[in-house]
Amino acid sequence: MNRFVLSLAASVAALAMASAASAATYINMGPVGADGGFTLTFGNTGITTTVIDDQFNFDLPTGTADFVVTSTMSTSSQNITWSSVAFNGIEFTPMVVGQNEFRLLNDVGVSAGATQILTLKGVGGGNASYSGVVTFAPSMAAVPEPATWALMISGFAGAGAMLRRRQRTPVMA
Numbered sequence: 001m002n003r004f005v006l007s008l009a010a011s012v013a014a015l016a017m018a019s020a021a022s023a024a025t026y027i028n029m030g031p032v033g034a035d036g037g038f039t040l041t042f043g044n045t046g047i048t049t050t051v052i053d054d055q056f057n058f059d060l061p062t063g064t065a066d067f068v069v070t071s072t073m074s075t076s077s078q079n080i081t082w083s084s085v086a087f088n089g090i091e092f093t094p095m096v097v098g099q100n101e102f103r104l105l106n107d108v109g110v111s112a113g114a115t116q117i118l119t120l121k122g123v124g125g126g127n128a129s130y131s132g133v134v135t136f137a138p139s140m141a142a143v144p145e146p147a148t149w150a151l152m153i154s155g156f157a158g159a160g161a162m163l164r165r166r167q168r169t170p171v172m173a
Contacts, residue, residue, distance in 0.1 A: 036138040043131035058116040063138035067105040077125035
């Protein structure tokens with residue numbers, strides 16, 4: 001588990017450096033839970049250009065991820081109109097558009113060993129910002145409980161006993 005956490009932290013650090021299209025682009029990783037799940041926050045603040053074209057590269061283990069991206073404006077210079085928000089080419093669902101934009105993407109499968117790419121494209125008013133959250137849950141191999149193993153073994157033993165008993169029954173002609 002420690003190797004997983006160190007590997008993940010190194011990937012997130014590399015991601016933060018590689019994705020910094022502007023100095024205000026950020027990504028932060030929350031603590032890793034006992035099940036290996038974690039949350040990442042990302043975004044870009046104080047966007048001074050009118051064209052937004054940000055990319056975040058993730059190196060995640062195998063599992064599923066949920067995404068939310070929000071942008072809120074107080075004045076027209078802070079507005080963002082998204083033309084595309086996608087993870088590995090899968091477009092986010094726009095839930096709210098306009099002054100407060102909200103997009104989401106749920107239950108996306110990710111595979112270890114492949115870089116996952118989040119792209120955000122749109123236009124802003126020259127003083128815009130957005131933020132997002134990725135919630136990750138690793139795929140866990142199901143390990144049966146000891147009681148399940150005992151029940152399964154006793155079932156095999158019972159089936160074997162029935163087959164042996166059936167073979168010893170004399171056949172009358």
